[in-house]
Amino acid sequence: MVLVFAESPKGKFEKPAFEAVTYGKKVSEMVGGECVAIAIGDAKGAEDLGIYGATRVLQVNDPSLAHLDSQMYASIIAQAADSVGAKVVIVGFTATGKSIEGRLAVKLSAGSVSGASYLPTVNGGFKVKKSVFSSKAIAEYEVTTEKKVISLVGNSIQPEASGSAVTVESFDAEIPARRITVKDVDTIKGVVPLPEAELVVSAGRGMKSPENWNIIEELATVLGATTACSRPVSDTGWRPHHEHVGQTGVAIRPNLYIAAGISGAIQHLAGVNNSKVIVVINKDPEAPFFKAANYGICADLFDVVPRLTEAVKKFKQN
Amino acid sequence: MKFLVCISKTPETTSKIAFSADNTQFDTSGIQYIMNPYDEWFALVRALELKEAHGGTVTAINVGPASNDTVIRKALAIGADDAVRINAEPESAMYVAKQIAEHAKDGGYDAIFLGKETIDYNGAEIGAMLAEYLDLPFVSFASHMDLDGGVATIKRDIEGGVEILEVNTPLVISAAKGLAEQRIPNMRGIMMAKRKPLNVVEPVGFDDPCHVVGYELPPAKAAVKMLDPEDMDELVRLLHEEAKVI
Ligand SMILES: Cc1cc2nc3c(=O)[nH]c(=O)nc-3n(C[C@H](O)[C@H](O)[C@H](O)COP(=O)(O)OP(=O)(O)OC[C@H]3O[C@@H](n4cnc5c(N)ncnc54)[C@H](O)[C@@H]3O)c2cc1C
Ligand SMILES: Nc1ncnc2c1ncn2[C@@H]1O[C@H](COP(=O)(O)O)[C@@H](O)[C@H]1O
Numbered sequence: 001m002v003l004v005f006a007e008s009p010k011g012k013f014e015k016p017a018f019e020a021v022t023y024g025k026k027v028s029e030m031v032g033g034e035c036v037a038i039a040i041g042d043a044k045g046a047e048d049l050g051i052y053g054a055t056r057v058l059q060v061n062d063p064s065l066a067h068l069d070s071q072m073y074a075s076i077i078a079q080a081a082d083s084v085g086a087k088v089v090i091v092g093f094t095a096t097g098k099s100i101e102g103r104l105a106v107k108l109s110a111g112s113v114s115g116a117s118y119l120p121t122v123n124g125g126f127k128v129k130k131s132v133f134s135s136k137a138i139a140e141y142e143v144t145t146e147k148k149v150i151s152l153v154g155n156s157i158q159p160e161a162s163g164s165a166v167t168v169e170s171f172d173a174e175i176p177a178r179r180i181t182v183k184d185v186d187t188i189k190g191v192v193p194l195p196e197a198e199l200v201v202s203a204g205r206g207m208k209s210p211e212n213w214n215i216i217e218e219l220a221t222v223l224g225a226t227t228a229c230s231r232p233v234s235d236t237g238w239r240p241h242h243e244h245v246g247q248t249g250v251a252i253r254p255n256l257y258i259a260a261g262i263s264g265a266i267q268h269l270a271g272v273n274n275s276k277v278i279v280v281i282n283k284d285p286e287a288p289f290f291k292a293a294n295y296g297i298c299a300d301l302f303d304v305v306p307r308l309t310e311a312v313k314k315f316k317q318n
Numbered sequence: 319m320k321f322l323v324c325i326s327k328t329p330e331t332t333s334k335i336a337f338s339a340d341n342t343q344f345d346t347s348g349i350q351y352i353m354n355p356y357d358e359w360f361a362l363v364r365a366l367e368l369k370e371a372h373g374g375t376v377t378a379i380n381v382g383p384a385s386n387d388t389v390i391r392k393a394l395a396i397g398a399d400d401a402v403r404i405n406a407e408p409e410s411a412m413y414v415a416k417q418i419a420e421h422a423k424d425g426g427y428d429a430i431f432l433g434k435e436t437i438d439y440n441g442a443e444i445g446a447m448l449a450e451y452l453d454l455p456f457v458s459f460a461s462h463m464d465l466d467g468g469v470a471t472i473k474r475d476i477e478g479g480v481e482i483l484e485v486n487t488p489l490v491i492s493a494a495k496g497l498a499e500q501r502i503p504n505m506r507g508i509m510m511a512k513r514k515p516l517n518v519v520e521p522v523g524f525d526d527p528c529h530v531v532g533y534e535l536p537p538a539k540a541a542v543k544m545l546d547p548e549d550m551d552e553l554v555r556l557l558h559e560e561a562k563v564i
Contacts, residue, residue: 009477070449070458074450095459099446099456102447102450105412110527111412113528114411114443115442125531132439132440134331134438135536138534140530141529141531142528142529142530142531143527144528179455179486180483181484182482182483183471185479187478196478198563241495248437255563256564270437277557292539294539294540295543295545295553295557295561296542297545311551311553311554315554315558
C-alpha cells in the first residue's frame with residue numbers, strides 16, 4: 001500500500017501533487033497494493049487525483065488547516081498511513097513537503113530518502129537514488145525499515161493520466177492544536193514561481209547594469225518564462241533575492257534554462273544543471289557554462305537576446 | 319535565553335568528487351571541508367545576534383568524528399559560547415536528529431537553529447525530525463526572525479512568496495538566505511575559541527534506518543552544439559523540433 005500526500009498550498013492541486021500521485025502509482029505497482037492519496041484543506045478537485053492513478057482519495061478539511069503547520073499535517077498523514085496500512089509514504093520535495101517529511105519519518109519509524117529523483121528498485125532491498133554533491137554524483141540509498149518515506153524532487157517525473165476521477169472520501173482524523181499562527185502570506189503576483197517554472201530565462205553580471213534587464217524580461221514574456229539571475233546580481237540588488245538560483249539560492253530543474261551573461265561557476269551550476277535543456281549566451285568562448293550547455297551562442301548578448309526574442313515571436317505567430 | 323545551533327561540515331563546492339574502487343564509499347582524500355554555509359552564515363549568526371540583543375548563551379552542536387573539531391572551533395571563533403560534539407559517524411539524517419534530540423531534551427533551549435539543508439546531500443530533513451522528537455513547532459526556511467519575550471515572528475520562504483508567522487518559544491527553526499549576514503571570525507575570536515569548552519559526548523544507541531549503498535557519476539552530457547549568432551530562427555527550430563521544450 002502506498003500513501004501520497006497531495007499538497008495544495010495555494011488552495012488548489014498543481015503539478016507537484018500530480019507528479020507525486022503519478023510516482024506513487026508506479027511505486028504501488030512495485031510494492032503491491034493500491035495508491036491512496038490524502039489531501040488536507042479545502043482545495044476543490046481532489047477527485048482528479050484519480051486521473052493520475054490514485055484508487056482512493058481521502059480528504060481532511062477543517063478551518064484550522066487553512067495554512068501549513070507541520071505538526072498538524074504530519075499527524076494527519078501518519079494517521080492516514082496507519083489507517084490504510086501504507087508501507088511507503090510519498091510527499092513532494094517542496095516547501096510544504098520538506099516541513100513534513102522528517103516528522104513523518106520519525107512518527108512512522110520509517111527510513112527516509114529526501115529529494116529522490118528516480119523511482120525505487122525493490123529487488124534485493126528497497127533502494128532509491130537521488131542527486132548529490134551539487135549534481136556531481138548520484139547516491140543510492142537502501143531503506144531497511146518496514147515503512148519508508150520518500151520526498152520527490154519536482155520535474156523528475158511527468159504527470160501521467162492513467163485512471164479516472166474517483167469519489168473523494170472524507171477522512172476522520174484527530175486534528176492536533178495549532179501552534180504556528182500564520183499572520184500573512186505575501187505572494188509574488190502573476191509569475192510562475194521559479195521552482196515550478198518549466199521555462200526560465202536567466203542573466204548574470206554580463207548585463208552590466210539593472211536598467212538593461214528589459215531585454216531579458218521581453219524574452220521571458222514572449223516565451224512565457226520566469227526570470228532568474230546569478231548570485232552577485234541579487235547580492236548587489238540589481239534583481240530581487242527570490243530570483244537567485246544556484247547552490248545558495250533556489251535549485252531548479254526546468255525544461256529549458258536560457259543563461260545570458262553568466263559565466264557558469266560551479267555554485268551557479270549546482271542549482272541549474274538538472275535542467276533538461278540549457279542554452280548559454282556568452283561572449284567568452286572559454287566560459288565554463290558552455291561545457292554544461294546543450295546549445296551555445298558565443299556572441300554579445302545585447303545583440304543575441306533581442307534577436308532571439310524576435311525569432312520566438314515569429315515562431316509563436318505561425 | 320538559550321540558543322542551540324546545529325552545525326555540519328560539507329566538502330568545499332569546488333571539490334573533485336570521487337569514490338572508492340567499488341563505488342560504495344565517498345573518497346575523502348584531498349577533500350577540503352567547510353562549515354555548511356546555511357549553518358555558518360545564517361543560523362549561527364542570527365542566534366548570536368539574538369543573544370547580543372536579549373542576553374543568554376549560544377551552544378554549537380555537531381554529530382561527527384574528532385576530525386570535525388576544526389569546523390566546530392570555527393563556530394566558537396565566530397562567537398558561540400561553547401560546543402558539544404557527539405562522537406559518531408552518522409549514516410542517516412534520523413541518527414543525527416536522534417542524537418541532537420537526546421542532548422536538547424533537557425537543555426532548556428528557547429530556540430534551536432539549523433541550516434535549511436546541507437549543500438552536499440541536500441536532505442533538508444533533520445530540522446523536522448528533531449522537532450518531532452522534541453514535540454516542538456518547526457519553521458523551515460526562515461529568512462527573518464525576531465524574538466519578543468516568548469514570541470518569535472518569522473518570515474518563511476515558500477514557493478513564489480513568503481509566509482509571516484508567529485510562534486511561541488521553544489521552537490526549531492531552519493535558516494535560509496536573508497536570516498543574517500555572514501560574519502568573518504577575527505583574530506581575537508580565533509584566540510578565544512581555543513579556550514572555550516568543546517564537550518565530547520558518546521552517542522545513544524540507535525540503528526540507522528537507511529544508508530548509502532552506492533554512488534555513480536551522472537550520465538555524461540552530449541557535447542554542446544554551437545550555433546550561428548546571426549540565426550536565432552535556427553535555435554528556435556532546434557528547441558521546438560529537436561529538444562521539444564517549446
Ligand atoms: C559558497 C558560495 C556559494 C555561491 N552560491 C552561488 C549561487 O547560488 N548562485 C550563483 O549564481 N553564484 C553563487 N556563487 C558565486 C559564483 O561562484 C560566481 O561568482 C557567480 O555565479 C558569478 O556570477 P555571474 O556569472 O553572473 O558573473 P561573472 O562570473 O562575472 O560572469 C559574467 C559573464 O558574462 C559574460 N559577459 C560579459 N559581458 C557579456 C556580453 N556583452 N555578452 C555576453 N556575455 C557577456 C562574461 O564572459 C562572463 O562569463 C557562490 C559562491 C560561493 C563561494
Ligand atoms: N552531523 C550533523 N551534526 C549537527 N547538525 C547537523 C549535522 N548534519 C546536519 N545538521 C544540521 O541539519 C541541517 C539540515 O541538514 P540536512 O537535513 O541533512 O540537509 C544542517 O544545515 C545542520 O544545521
